[in-house]
Amino acid sequence: MASHRGDWRNAPENSMQALSNSIEKGFDLMELDVKMSRDSVMVVMHDNTIDRSTNGKGKVGDYTLEELKKFRLKNGLGRVTGHQIPTLSEMMLAAKGRILINVDKGNDHLDLVFKVLGETSTLDQAIVNVGDDMPYAALRAKNNIPKDAYLMVVVNAKNKDMQALINSYASNKKTVIQPIFDTDTLANLKYFKESKHNHLIWLNSLWPSLNGGHDDDRAVEKNEKEESWGWLIAYKPVFLQTDRPAELLIYLKKKGLHH
Numbered sequence: 001m002a003s004h005r006g007d008w009r010n011a012p013e014n015s016m017q018a019l020s021n022s023i024e025k026g027f028d029l030m031e032l033d034v035k036m037s038r039d040s041v042m043v044v045m046h047d048n049t050i051d052r053s054t055n056g057k058g059k060v061g062d063y064t065l066e067e068l069k070k071f072r073l074k075n076g077l078g079r080v081t082g083h084q085i086p087t088l089s090e091m092m093l094a095a096k097g098r099i100l101i102n103v104d105k106g107n108d109h110l111d112l113v114f115k116v117l118g119e120t121s122t123l124d125q126a127i128v129n130v131g132d133d134m135p136y137a138a139l140r141a142k143n144n145i146p147k148d149a150y151l152m153v154v155v156n157a158k159n160k161d162m163q164a165l166i167n168s169y170a171s172n173k174k175t176v177i178q179p180i181f182d183t184d185t186l187a188n189l190k191y192f193k194e195s196k197h198n199h200l201i202w203l204n205s206l207w208p209s210l211n212g213g214h215d216d217d218r219a220v221e222k223n224e225k226e227e228s229w230g231w232l233i234a235y236k237p238v239f240l241q242t243d244r245p246a247e248l249l250i251y252l253k254k255k256g257l258h259h
Contacts, residue, residue: 001027001028001029001240001242001249001252001258002027002028002029002030002202002241002242002245003018003022003027003030003242003245004031004241004242004243004245005018005033006018006021006022006030006031006032007245007246008243009076009243011075011083012053012073012075012083013053013073014033014044014046014053014073015044015073015083015086016083016086016094017083018030019091019094019099020094022099023095023099025246026249027245027249028099028100029099029100029101029102029127029239030101030102031101032044032091032102032103033045033046033104033105034105034106034113035047035060035105036061036108036109037061037065037068038063038064039065040112041064041065042087042088042089042106042109042116043060043068043085043088044086044091045060047060048060048061050063050071053073054071054072054073054080054085055072055074056070071084071085072084088103088116089116089119089120092117092120092122093122095125096121096122097125099125100127101122101125101127102126102128102239102241103117103126103127104129105129106129107130107131110128110130110143110145113128114144114149117149118146123146123148124148124150126149127150127151127152127176127202128152129152129154130143130145130151130152130153131153131154132154132155133155133156133165134153135165136168136169136172137168139151139153149174150174150176151169151172151175152175152176152177153165153166153169153175153177153178154178154180155179156180156181157179157181157188158181158186158188159188162188163188166197166199169199170198176201177200177201177202178201178202178204179203180204180210181211182208182209182210182212183213184211184212184213184231185212186212189235193234201235201236201237201238202238202241203232203237203239203240203241204241205219205229205241205242205243206241211232214227214229214232216228216242216243216244216247219247219248220244220247225251229248229251233257
């Protein structure tokens, strides 16, 4: 079970506190997002700007790390807290040996992302998103990818060439496939229920456009857990990413699916 941007309902998203909460509550993985500062440091931030999630304004890339550290993160209610913007290195060192990490939004700076994972000796506990509908050959042509890295490619289940795209990763035994779909009637979805495919599957229950309407709000607000989480779990994903990690964890434990 993966917590999206950490435990963001109880701590600022992408913060050290969100990571700490995720560890303490027993979540398996925390998803975080990265951007590059003006002095080429990978920091943990979802947006290209700091406007929404901090008390500052402007593009992340317009500030040095020292300048970014002067701003404070906002919580889920938009209130300013005492928390700083963390670096990817700080986050990985705090997570080391305690929780898996999914690094997202670093597609334009994969070499730097892998450099940090190497320097912190955390390559084996990170899954790195490499882009949407990105063929493996094109990925390798543009980036220096460590052979033992876990990679995650997002695939649009509407793509008629979806299976060919997935098959291009056959030589990488640590590939995670993240299908996204805004309707649950696509023929391509049958592929993920077939036992013959060899891939680790990651599904999202975040919002309807990613899962054909089998989302977190349906599970929690409408109390239709079987129709949302249950429907997704039938595809046997290795990870299910959620914005309701505490509630999903309870559900999984009741089903005997999490220990």
